Amino acid sequence: MRITCPICGDRDLREFHYRGAAKLMHRPAPDAGDEAFYDYVHIRENPPGLNRELWFHELGCRAWLVAERDVTSHEFKSVELAAEAKRGAK
């Protein structure tokens, strides 16, 4: 697997650290209640196809990235900066 970092370009998998589902960027408000935190901390959609996920370009520009990847073929469909993804989602 290689990942195309929006800043550094096409790089080896070994430069990246995987964090998990992109939903981790959207922490519920402190008063959102137990159910919201249970869902945020523990529940994962875990789809067999396209997964939205967080990668950290640890040995590169050290930017957090949001990628869309097919977890059955390992093919990346898109990679963007997490900061921009978050701005876009708002």
Next chain:
Amino acid sequence: MRYSALGVFWHGLTGNKGWKPVWRNPDPKPHYDVVIIGGGGHGLSTAYYLAERYGIRNVAVLEKGYLGSGSIGRNTTIVRANYMLEGNSQFYSHSLKLWENLEAELNYNVMHSQRGQVMLGHSDGQMDMLARRGNMMRMQGDDAVLWGREDVRKHLPYIDHENARFPVYGGLMHWRGGTARHDAVAWGYARGADMRGVDLIQNCEVTGIRVEGGVVRGVDTTRGHIGAGKVALTAAGRSSQVAAMAGLRLPIESHVLQAFVTEGLKPVIPHVVSFGMGHFYISQSDKGGLVFGGDLDMYNSYAQRGNLPMVEHVAEAGMALMPMIGKAKMLRSWGGVMDMSMDGSPIIDKTDIAGLFLNCGWCYGGFKAVPGSGDAFAHLIASGNHHPAADKFLLSRFRTGHVIDETGNGATPNLH
């Protein structure tokens, strides 16, 4: 057919022409008392114990590929009971006791070999940790011996004791740990279940779970609709996908774990050995191949194959511990999909849907759990009550905070 030494001898004399297929290949019936989704280790052992211990024989195991095509036939076959936490500790202890009588019970040679499993320590801190684990294993009633440097030298003369970065300080030996032939475990349970009337239905993928008014009614499959009084889910790496068919969302991520085997060699590694300073564990199969593995690839995957960085890491760790294996030729590598739970421990539970039962979250430790899990799950399905050895594996623990987090890593499934 009952297997015996005399039978093997007789078949040998008659050209081995008299062996028959070990299980039937039936078409699905319109309705079963219990339908089990997934013909891996857990599904097959659950079916066996339902029929054998609870007299529930109108049972089908539905498998989308062939029996044993999932992780049951892909693992590195290590069987041990060296867990620390309440919940895990009594469960794996129970499972190991079932292993110790499994061949007699199934009349099937699963090649269970209690050759001893040793975890190595490479610092004072790690030796303290191993001592603590050993004490907890002994408090559970299982065995553990703390080895010093000299013990390791005596039993494992072939490793690099003086590695400049990771010198060996000692180890924790669990003599009742060992290995078993993984396929044979699937086949032995499959045969035992089939002999007791269970229908093992292959090439039958479940595509939907029918629920009416909060009660499970059956499943839709690529071979038509099958009605069921109860439905039991044992799809391991595909648990999230199958549970979603009933609207359930699980605390699970699927990840790929790779394993490796070399060409057959003369006996050289008599135990199961795990390195303490990198992800590497190894044993030698009865055919002579060195079977070894390491850590997850770390990213979500349903691919049953991994990437090269982990191959490199495992090879490096292996070379750091035992340079002697450097010239062995690697024959094959492969991957399997793991149902990694958010606390690293499994789930054996009922659900909010009446008649729907859940068995998942086995992470990379589900092979040794096959007997215990089948026994406990059958108990739950048959009686509605949790088996005493598995009564902490509740789905609700993630909601209430009673997680069983053996490694203390929190809700990061790839680190457990």
